[in-house]
Amino acid sequence: MDVELERLYDATDNLINQQFYFGSxxxxxxxxxxxxxxxxxxGQIIQKFKNLFNNNINLFLEGNYMQFFLxxxxxxxxxxxxxxxxxKVLEEKLTYxxxxxxxxxxxxxxxxxxxxxRIRDLHFNSSLEEINKRVKKKVNLADTVIQEVLDDxxxxxxxxxxxxxxxxxxxxxxxSFNYSKVAHTCKIQMGKFINRIVNIIISNN
Numbered sequence: 001m002d003v004e005l006e007r008l009y010d011a012t013d014n015l016i017n018q019q020f021y022f023g024s025x026x027x028x029x030x031x032x033x034x035x036x037x038x039x040x041x042x043g044q045i046i047q048k049f050k051n052l053f054n055n056n057i058n059l060f061l062e063g064n065y066m067q068f069f070l071x072x073x074x075x076x077x078x079x080x081x082x083x084x085x086x087x088k089v090l091e092e093k094l095t096y097x098x099x100x101x102x103x104x105x106x107x108x109x110x111x112x113x114x115x116x117x118r119i120r121d122l123h124f125n126s127s128l129e130e131i132n133k134r135v136k137k138k139v140n141l142a143d144t145v146i147q148e149v150l151d152d153x154x155x156x157x158x159x160x161x162x163x164x165x166x167x168x169x170x171x172x173x174x175x176s177f178n179y180s181k182v183a184h185t186c187k188i189q190m191g192k193f194i195n196r197i198v199n200i201i202i203s204n205n
Contacts, residue, residue, distance in 0.1 A: 009054050015113060028042055028163075037189060048173075052071060065087060069115060072115060074176055075172065076172045076176045077172060082122070085118070090110070090111060123169055130194055135201050149205070160193050163193050164194065167189050167190050
């Protein structure tokens with residue numbers, strides 16, 4: 001295999017697995033592998049996601065970033081508007097770094113991180129909205145008060161937050177690749193972590 005391609009495939013593996021998936025054991029982890037949940041077939045889903053990057057890496061090498069991103073419309077939550085926004089943010093970033101002499105792998109990391117971050121944030125934000133809704137059903141708290149507790153949990157790398165972040169992500173991937181049983185398992189787990197975070201917010205006020 002071409003050495004450069006091999007390095008790019010390794011970069012795909014590392015960027016997707018990082019603080020998310022452990023080895024080949026179907027383990028979804030939090031910020032570290034100390035906190036994990038085994039979700040059967042999660043490895044298969046993650047491999048399909050990686051293949052979407054690796055099988056189309058030629059578009060990246062040709063500099064056709066927009067065409068590369070458009071292949072990810074099959075991922076839940078990504079539509080033309082979202083992809084245009086990802087591409088716009090990437091262009092701004094690359095313009096800012098215009099004078100930098102990039103190694104191909106570094107450039108690839110910047111390009112795919114823009115995409116992965118957007119997917120993750122989209123689905124995590126939906127979970128945060130659900131937290132907000134459940135808190136308000138129980139107590140009358142202002143959005144700013146709820147956000148203060150959430151910010152504190154983020155800063156402390158709270159395990160409930162990090163696991164919810166990753167399971168929300170896996171849930172989106174499971175739905176995108178038609179693994180309905182895995183998506184169902186994810187939603188049950190998301191509900192548990194959302195309720196734990198709701199209880200923390202309420203107990204802090």
